[in-house]
Amino acid sequence: MTESADLAPIREAVRALCANFPGEYWRRLDRERAYPEEFVAALTKAGFLAALIPEEFGGSGLTMSAATAIMEEIQASGCNGAACHAQMYTMGTLLRHGSAEQKARYLPAIARGELRLQAFGVTEPASGTDTLNLRTTAVRDGDHYVVNGQKIWTSRAEHSDLMLLLARTTPRAEVKSRTGGLSVFLVDMRAAKGKGLTIRPIRTMMNHATTEVFFEKMRVPADNLIGAEGDGFRYILSGMNAERILIAAECIGDAKWFIGKATGYAREREVFGRAIGQNQGVQFPIARAYIGMRAAELMVHEAAALYEAGKECGAEANMAKHLAAEASWAAADMCVQTHGGFGFAEEFDIERKFRETRLYTVAPISTNLILSYIAEHVLDLPRSY
Numbered sequence: 001m002t003e004s005a006d007l008a009p010i011r012e013a014v015r016a017l018c019a020n021f022p023g024e025y026w027r028r029l030d031r032e033r034a035y036p037e038e039f040v041a042a043l044t045k046a047g048f049l050a051a052l053i054p055e056e057f058g059g060s061g062l063t064m065s066a067a068t069a070i071m072e073e074i075q076a077s078g079c080n081g082a083a084c085h086a087q088m089y090t091m092g093t094l095l096r097h098g099s100a101e102q103k104a105r106y107l108p109a110i111a112r113g114e115l116r117l118q119a120f121g122v123t124e125p126a127s128g129t130d131t132l133n134l135r136t137t138a139v140r141d142g143d144h145y146v147v148n149g150q151k152i153w154t155s156r157a158e159h160s161d162l163m164l165l166l167a168r169t170t171p172r173a174e175v176k177s178r179t180g181g182l183s184v185f186l187v188d189m190r191a192a193k194g195k196g197l198t199i200r201p202i203r204t205m206m207n208h209a210t211t212e213v214f215f216e217k218m219r220v221p222a223d224n225l226i227g228a229e230g231d232g233f234r235y236i237l238s239g240m241n242a243e244r245i246l247i248a249a250e251c252i253g254d255a256k257w258f259i260g261k262a263t264g265y266a267r268e269r270e271v272f273g274r275a276i277g278q279n280q281g282v283q284f285p286i287a288r289a290y291i292g293m294r295a296a297e298l299m300v301h302e303a304a305a306l307y308e309a310g311k312e313c314g315a316e317a318n319m320a321k322h323l324a325a326e327a328s329w330a331a332a333d334m335c336v337q338t339h340g341g342f343g344f345a346e347e348f349d350i351e352r353k354f355r356e357t358r359l360y361t362v363a364p365i366s367t368n369l370i371l372s373y374i375a376e377h378v379l380d381l382p383r384s385y
């Protein structure tokens, strides 16, 4: 499957923008664990983060394939889209399940960059991957809901105005279906901070602006409930395919960056009087990483094509994410090896990208859970958990 030539100008435009944010920019932020404000502002201004918002709401109205090209190019340029990738897919929940009034109120402002919807509060410390077991509750009180509980790994919460929050509105013991009783809210964090909402940063091995978030009697207007009360899990699931495909594309971009760095270095670095890339022991790992990346890339294209044709793509989105995350991690490891000692030097950016790309076999869904999904839903094996 080859890509449509229509995407070439988008790719070029993203590359041109990213050229203004070289390695030293990211290294400085990485050292300070600071947020790439200027980068996110530039992407927003260029309309890239509004790629999937329809034109009627002021977005660019592009396809999923175009959105994957944007995310891939960001990573392939050495930049880090994790600072803002969530806006592309979290807004899909609002777009698909929000009321006409909610969409009109929020989507154009998000597209214009006046509002940021970068925070996605699903994971909790106690329940982890077992989302249906989450403990955060939202209890109706007049024209508000009162939220109590805690989220963890809520990335970018300090740099976002809005958060898409999944909370339990009906106790698990009282729901009719296994997946019922959870609801999605669009929380205006500007209004809630200091009034029941506390955000605490978590320092991680890479610069990811992730946090833990505490809710103590936080009041959310009932108008901010997305769709029907109790159907939230289904809404979140419906956004997962987009999330998987876009993050898979980021991994492809990372893999391309590592492979590009490694081939460049292998051609130039001379040891024992010849380029190290002349040795098959150096060539073959690079070739292997390239093959892995290309195979994963085809699956990303397949998943994106199915998605934009409105067809079922759960298996392909998960397989794309799995293959791409494995390919980027294999390429990262190969790149360090190819560079020898310099692979560890900060100024080469390899160790930074190595830390950044490591995340994707764990989040937003870990390898085991993808394997379980394929085993159960594609291979018809018994559910394991």
Ligand SMILES: Cc1cc2nc3c(=O)[nH]c(=O)nc-3n(C[C@H](O)[C@H](O)[C@H](O)COP(=O)(O)OP(=O)(O)OC[C@H]3O[C@@H](n4cnc5c(N)ncnc54)[C@H](O)[C@@H]3O)c2cc1C
Binding pocket: 119, 120, 121, 122, 123, 127, 128, 129, 130, 152, 153, 154, 155, 156, 204, 208, 210, 359, 362, 363, 364, 365, 366, 367, 368, 369, 372, 384, 385
């Ligand atoms: C940097 C970072 C950013 C994140 N950003 C966000 C965010 O913005 N919003 C958000 O909601 N979440 C976010 N997450 C959370 C992320 O989605 C989870 O960490 C991930 O889904 C794994 O869940 P867990 O950490 O709770 O692991 P656990 O569920 O505790 O699992 C631990 C390990 O056990 C394995 N495991 C668990 N159950 C099974 C089973 N039944 N069979 C086989 N293996 C199993 C898992 O695969 C994993 O390897 C982020 C995480 C990180 C680290």
